Amino acid sequence: MSYIITGRKPEKFFNFFEQICAIPHGSYDEEKIADYLVKFAKLRSLEYVRDNYNNVLIKRAATDDKKYAPTILIQGHTDMVCEANTGTTHDFKTEPLKLKLDGKYLYAEGTSLGADDGVAVAAMLTLLDGELSSHPNIECLFTASEEVGLIGAVGFDTSQIKARRMINLDSESDNKVIVGCAGGLRSDITLPVKTVKSSKSTYKLTISGLVGGHSGECIKEIRANACRLMARILLTLKDDLNIELITLEGGNKDNAIPRECMAKITSDSENKLFAAIKALEKTIAAELSADDKNFRLNIEKIQTSDYVLDSESTNKILSIILSVQCGVIEMNPNILGLVEFSRNLGIVKTDDKNANIFFSSRSSHESRLDYSIKLIDLIAATHGTTAKHHSRYPGWNYEKISPLRDIYVKVYKNLFSEDPGIEAIHAGLECGIIKSRIPDMDIIALGANMSGIHSPDEKLDLDSCEKLFKILVGILTEN
Numbered sequence: 001m002s003y004i005i006t007g008r009k010p011e012k013f014f015n016f017f018e019q020i021c022a023i024p025h026g027s028y029d030e031e032k033i034a035d036y037l038v039k040f041a042k043l044r045s046l047e048y049v050r051d052n053y054n055n056v057l058i059k060r061a062a063t064d065d066k067k068y069a070p071t072i073l074i075q076g077h078t079d080m081v082c083e084a085n086t087g088t089t090h091d092f093k094t095e096p097l098k099l100k101l102d103g104k105y106l107y108a109e110g111t112s113l114g115a116d117d118g119v120a121v122a123a124m125l126t127l128l129d130g131e132l133s134s135h136p137n138i139e140c141l142f143t144a145s146e147e148v149g150l151i152g153a154v155g156f157d158t159s160q161i162k163a164r165r166m167i168n169l170d171s172e173s174d175n176k177v178i179v180g181c182a183g184g185l186r187s188d189i190t191l192p193v194k195t196v197k198s199s200k201s202t203y204k205l206t207i208s209g210l211v212g213g214h215s216g217e218c219i220k221e222i223r224a225n226a227c228r229l230m231a232r233i234l235l236t237l238k239d240d241l242n243i244e245l246i247t248l249e250g251g252n253k254d255n256a257i258p259r260e261c262m263a264k265i266t267s268d269s270e271n272k273l274f275a276a277i278k279a280l281e282k283t284i285a286a287e288l289s290a291d292d293k294n295f296r297l298n299i300e301k302i303q304t305s306d307y308v309l310d311s312e313s314t315n316k317i318l319s320i321i322l323s324v325q326c327g328v329i330e331m332n333p334n335i336l337g338l339v340e341f342s343r344n345l346g347i348v349k350t351d352d353k354n355a356n357i358f359f360s361s362r363s364s365h366e367s368r369l370d371y372s373i374k375l376i377d378l379i380a381a382t383h384g385t386t387a388k389h390h391s392r393y394p395g396w397n398y399e400k401i402s403p404l405r406d407i408y409v410k411v412y413k414n415l416f417s418e419d420p421g422i423e424a425i426h427a428g429l430e431c432g433i434i435k436s437r438i439p440d441m442d443i444i445a446l447g448a449n450m451s452g453i454h455s456p457d458e459k460l461d462l463d464s465c466e467k468l469f470k471i472l473v474g475i476l477t478e479n
């Protein structure tokens with residue numbers, strides 16, 4: 001195959017990265033990339049296992065000088081988030097990504113790039129390919145379906161891992177090490193609703209222009225949640241103008257702060273309603289953070305609906321949305337600026353039978369996730385229904401003693417004559433799952449600089465890949 005990245009070191013790393021981009025590997029579609037990894041291992045006579053999840057573990061024995069050094073596990077996920085710009089026709093199941101260079105940046109034309117976590121895959125392949133003249137026993141774990149709930153890592157039989165030191169490569173910057181992450185839990189409330197007939201005029205209310213963002217990393221930015229904001233607006237209109245609710249719909253992922261929300265309502269006093277919306281838009285805009293400066297609240301008249309939700313159902317929907325606490329709930333008392341406990345209402349969707357409301361809670365303490373379950377169960381029960389909890393994964397708490405972290409800091413300082421950042425994050429990493437299975441695993445998470453992940457704007461800094469590889473080589477040499 002011909003490569004577009006040339007003249008960069010390590011050449012193999014960039015070649016492997018481009019090879020991966022030619023193989024479809026969206027979440028739940030890791031069959032082909034697992035085939036490729038197995039073929040790679042077979043060709044080099046490396047020990048490997050592949051499981052039913054399409055996780056692949058490949059091992060490379062130490063060089064003679066490092067036989068007695070601690071074995072190191074390196075880990076990253078094979079799946080990518082497949083996002084295309086509207087207007088781009090790209091079949092993620094069959095077509096290779098169309099790679100383009102913009103100076104030192106690599107991107108895929110019209111689609112996400114999958115540098116998250118193709119960088120890890122390419123780095124592991126380079127190390128397994130015998131690039132280093134001196135290294136300890138290396139175990140490389142390629143996990144599947146990380147982006148859709150860490151499914152591969154949860155399903156992997158960790159008894160096959162010998163290492164007690166681990167480098168996860170799913171971070172997004174080259175000048176810091178991640179030393180802790182949050183666990184998470186999804187909770188779905190389904191509330192049966194009742195409808196009644198209505199003959200009032202029908203209107204569509206729309207919230208738009210909010211910034212949203214990842215419900216873990218961006219939760220501390222105090223950005224507005226479109227669904228919760230809409231519930232509050234409806235509560236005000238209900239009291240003041242007797243509106244009725246037909247449908248409510250907002251958000252499309254449990255782990256993203258909703259940017260838009262739409263409600264269909266009825267009213268018999270159009271002029272007052274339009275005036276109230278104008279006033280509410282102004283009032284709320286004044287409350288929001290600068291990030292949400294493009295907030296808009298729109299109203300338009302639409303075709304009359306033949307049903308509305310009854311008053312009790314509407315009250316229950318608004319009450320659930322507004323009474324389950326969301327946003328930052330607790331900050332970490334030991335690490336300044338780190339959110340410890342948060343919740344996001346990610347999706348609301350109603351029809352003439354049910355209202356579905358989806359939450360995602362995060363904390364590095366299992367006890368707080370347990371508490372989340374109890375709280376959401378209580379609120380659901382109070383409203384005459386139940387909640388389903390699923391996709392739970394454990395967090396990874398900061399460890400005071402970490403020889404691997406010490407090695408990393410030393411290597412980083414030697415290479416770049418400065419201190420690296422040391423951070424815990426309020427988002428999920430597969431490290432939490434590995435740590436819960438192998439509690440004496442010493443873990444750090446590293447990565448290369450990338451931006452716009454999970455979107456068609458995703459870009460990878462190629463200089464940063466070289467830097468990351470230098471750090472990895474340094475750690476394996478020093479270890």
Ligand SMILES: [Zn+2]
Pocket residue numbers: 077116117146170
């Ligand atoms: Zn990732």
